[in-house]
Amino acid sequence: MSANRTAWLRLARTDGVGPVTFFKLIERFGEAEAALDALPGLARKAGRAQAPRMPSREEAESEIAATEDFGARIAIASDADYPPLLLELDPPPPVLTLMGPLGFDRPSCAIVGSRNASAIGMKFARELAQGLGARGVTVVSGLARGIDGAAHTGSLETGTVAVLAGGINHIYPPEHRELQAEIARRGCLVTESRFGLSPTARDFPRRNRIISGLSLGTVVVEAALKSGSLITARLAAEQNREVMATPGSPLDPRAKGTNKLIREGAALIESADDVLDILGQLKRRVAEEDSDGWMPPPSDGERPDDSDVDAVRERVAGLLSPSPVSVDELARAAGCPVQLVMAALVELELAGRAEIAPGGQVRSA
Incomplete structure (x- = not known):
């Protein structure tokens, strides 16, 4: 990995640097090495006594070596083989770890649902995945118990992607050890987390x-009203992807979430053909995409001056609360341009005083 790619990994693994802050720093300083050099000063200006912990070059190179020794590879968002659909996110994950031979040149659909799934729900998820795979669709899920595991099992022969919360070498749940190994051999494992990380909530x-x-659309098979699968559905909608759900009995708590999605406008799914009909027009987009990787946007000549950021930083900090608010709303309350508020928020996140979530929401840390 080149020095610039190593610096990119170091910046992505630095404390307080989320995806939004990462790309704002790249846009501001042009490259990761320059952002790393500037980062301690930015954090101190925003009130942090000590600079955020940045991995050393040796630590980054050690992660790269451990990942490669394990049989996986690190992809950064500027790579030509980075998953093209993820590049559409604002922002994309700066760094991914990938393991397995399956690429991202086919249309894909997520199937997610309850961990405590019913037998009929798992049967439907498995058969749905088989039907989609037989028609050239890669099935994406999260390797959890229940619906996720059934979806992976059903699409193992035709192509499946498992997204992990922990490091690429972390096995979870333990009973999916063999399934995870088989996906690594025939499909693809994907994670945003560093090698060796045990995930937290x-x-x-x-x-x-x-x-x-990673998916053109997301199908929720079973989900209670507080299921994490509904978070996936909400994120899919925010990403302008299709949201689909299978109906269930009103007497089954595992159908409450999916029935609610349908009432709110999610497409009702009863078969693989229903999914294919919905995704049909979108499949061409993947086939026609020729991604050269993420590129920084062209400079618009309107980057805020450091003195302007210094003048508004505490005003912005005072408007934050534990409840998330959009950056646009925060800019209105501060009476400042969005770009200026965003620059102040980046420094506040580096100082551990703000959290910037993908999608434009921010709150106090």
Whole structure:
């Protein structure tokens, strides 16, 4: 990996640097190495006593070596083979770890649902995945118990992608050890997490964002009203992807979430043909895409000056609360241009005083 790619990995693994802040730093400084050099000063200006911990070059190279020794590979968003649908996200994950021979040149659809799934729900998910795979669609899911595992099993022969919350070498759940190994051999494992990481609760929504982001559409087979699968469906809608759901008995709590999705406008799915009809027009988009990887947007000559950021930083910080608010709303409340508020938020996140979520929501840390 070149020095620039190693710096990219170091920046992505730096404390306080989420995906939004990562790309704002790249846009501001042009390259990862320059952003790393500037980062301690930005964090101090925003009130952090000590600079955020940045992995050393040796630590980054060690992660790369461990990943490759395990049989996986690291892909950054500027690589030509980075999954093209993820490049449409705002922002895409800066760094992914991939393992397996399956590429991302075919149309894909996510199938997700309850961990505590019914027997009939798992049968439907498995047969749905088989039907989609037979028609050239890659099935994406999260390798969880229940519906996810059934979807992977049904599409193992035709192509399946499992998105992990932890590191590429982390086995979860334990009973899917053989399934995970088989997907690595014949399909593809994907994670945003560093090698060796055991996931925490905050890593699963990030995983869900990648599941929906890799897919033209998301099918929810079973989901309770507070299911994580509904988070995946919400993220799919925010990403302008299709949201689909299978109906269930009103007496089954596992159908409450899917029935609610249908009432709110999700497409009702009873067979693979229903999914294919919905995805039919979108499949051409993947076939015609020729991605050269992420490129920084052209400079518009309107980057805020450091002095302007210094003048509004505390005003922006004072408007934050634990409840998320959009950056646009925050800019209105501050009476400042969005770009200026965004620059201040980046520094506040580096200082551990703000959290910027993909999709334009921000709150106090």
